[in-house]
Amino acid sequence: MHPQARSHIHAIFPVIFITTLLHLVLAFSLPLGNDEVYYWTYALHPAWSYFDHPPIVGWLIWLSTWGTRLHQELFVRAGAVLCSAITMYVVYDTGRIIRNERTGLIAAILYAADLYSSIVAGVFILPDSAQILFWWLALRSLLRIAHEHTGKSRAWLAFGAWTGLATLSKIHGIFLWAGAGLYLLLFRREVWKKWYVYVAAAISLICMIPILIWNVQHHFITYAYHSQRVSLTQSHLHLNYFLTEILGECFYHNPVIYLWIWICLVQVFRKKYQACTVQTIRVLLCCSLPLIAILLGVSLFRSILPHWSGPAYSSLLLLVAARLDARYNNLKKIPATVKWATGITLTIILAGWWIIMDYPGTLGSHDRMEYGSGDxxxxxxxxxxxxxxxxxxxxxxxxxxxxxxxxxxxxxxxxxxxxxxxxxxxxxxxxxxxxxxxxxxxxxxxxxxxxxxxxxxxxxxxxxxxxxxxxxxxxxxxxxxxxxxxxxxxxxxxxxxxxxxxxxxxxxxxxxxxxxx
Structure with missing residues (x-):
């Protein structure tokens, strides 16, 4: 192995250690948010699924709190911190697959600098916490498949399992199969003849059986509720919702990283992006753009949450990492762009912690009865x-x-x-x-x-x-x-x-x- 490549492998572990240490401090010191305490109640009654989400977030909290016996914020969030640490290595390994070890290291640092992946999903315990790990494992399997002319059966079976678990964490994990199907339909139609594609799909369906059982028992109440949240029936055009979604995405994914993602996408569509193979680009676009496009379309009519598209943008970090590696290939140090992104995230984290824990008074209303409303x-x-x-x-x-x-x-x-x-x-x-x-x-x-x-x-x-x-x-x-x-x-x-x-x-x-x- 080249000495420089070996140094990048060694560098990833300090990055994971430092990031995880920061996550542990935040997980210990910050009280639980509305969603987190609500998901903790899932762990009080482990079930096949729940009203708002599939079951893995509840199962994860149940495990990390030793059956809810360990009653402290750190233990409630421990599953998120652990998933984040593992995901960072998977991101590194995926970057190594598509280009080289340095690309993997840059991708892992970008992942740590992305507020959605590092904090929203990496500190706070949400359905995204486990989903982002399974999403990246599935994406890595699909990229391995893309680098083979016919695809390996083992990689396809792994993709089916990871996608099933991603969907068992949060329902839009199913977009991984949508991306894989679109990729095969457009670029690898011959693979549809392979038995392992259908076995992989069957594995994903088996993973989702708990969701089906619970919803049958409860008359599909989950989908009745969530369909109302994204329904466009009798909705009018709201450009302010769309603008809010764009600004939210920009903040959640770090303004520097978000800008670079769209720079890379523009270069791809102008056929000027050459930092990784065509097959890699095709997989990343198929697994990311459908979810992004659908949610941006919905945001024209309904107010939605910016983190819903988080896994899609997270996948596109690979495009940025490969592009930065290609652009600064002669430099042994991490590109300044990555340092700027990391600095912005650290600044936001420190400012956020201070506002939550020590801001004088409230950012919200000063009405006598509704004091603090909106904060x-x-x-x-x-x-x-x-x-x-x-x-x-x-x-x-x-x-x-x-x-x-x-x-x-x-x-x-x-x-x-x-x-x-x-x-x-x-x-x-x-x-x-x-x-x-x-x-x-x-x-x-x-x-x-x-x-x-x-x-x-x-x-x-x-x-x-x-x-x-x-x-x-x-x-x-x-x-x-x-x-x-x-x-x-x-x-x-x-x-x-x-x-x-x-x-x-x-x-x-x-x-x-x-x-x-």
């Missing part, structure tokens, strides 16, 4: 403190006989109910229950966290953060005989008021009122 950073701030404050209040209520023992905690939405279950109910051992519409409760509408539900005469607490304020009397007044004036707990950040928590005591549940409504 998404509050989703990851202050829940440990409010949990301790509520525990003291609950214990005092028990001593004074103000509330029944084991009074419920209720809410009309999955957030903030999931936060309240993780940071409050876990310690007070109170039962929780969602009361409201399916679209508001999601998994809480079809799953009960404990065997006993609210019964005649039960008391309950309703904890309302001001950034998600609701009129408790309007939602629950008909269900309880009496609702006390709320206790108001003020929460400060950086020495200034950030939000309020309104703690309502609700007395004597009346189930017949729920039946009537």
């Amino acid at each position: 998404f950073t509050l989703d990851m701030y202050g829940w440990r403190q409010i949990g301790k404050s509520f525990q003291h209040m609950y214990q005092q209520d028990q001593r004074e006989g103000v509330m029944q023992k084991n009074a419920f905690i209720i809410s009309n939405k999955w957030f903030p109910l999931a936060h309240e279950q993780f940071y409050i109910s876990y310690y007070t051992h109170q039962p929780v229950q969602g009361i409201g519409a399916v679209d508001d409760l999601h998994e809480y509408a079809i799953w009960r966290p404990q065997a006993r539900e609210l019964q005649q005469g039960d008391d309950a607490y309703c904890i309302v953060p001001s950034n998600y304020f609701i009129d408790v009397t309007a939602h629950f007044g008909h269900l309880f005989q009496k609702i006390d004036t709320p206790v108001v707990m003020l929460q400060y950040r950086g020495g200034k008021l950030a939000r309020k928590f309104f703690i309502y005591r609700l007395h004597h549940f009346q189930p017949h009122a729920l039946t009537k409504n």
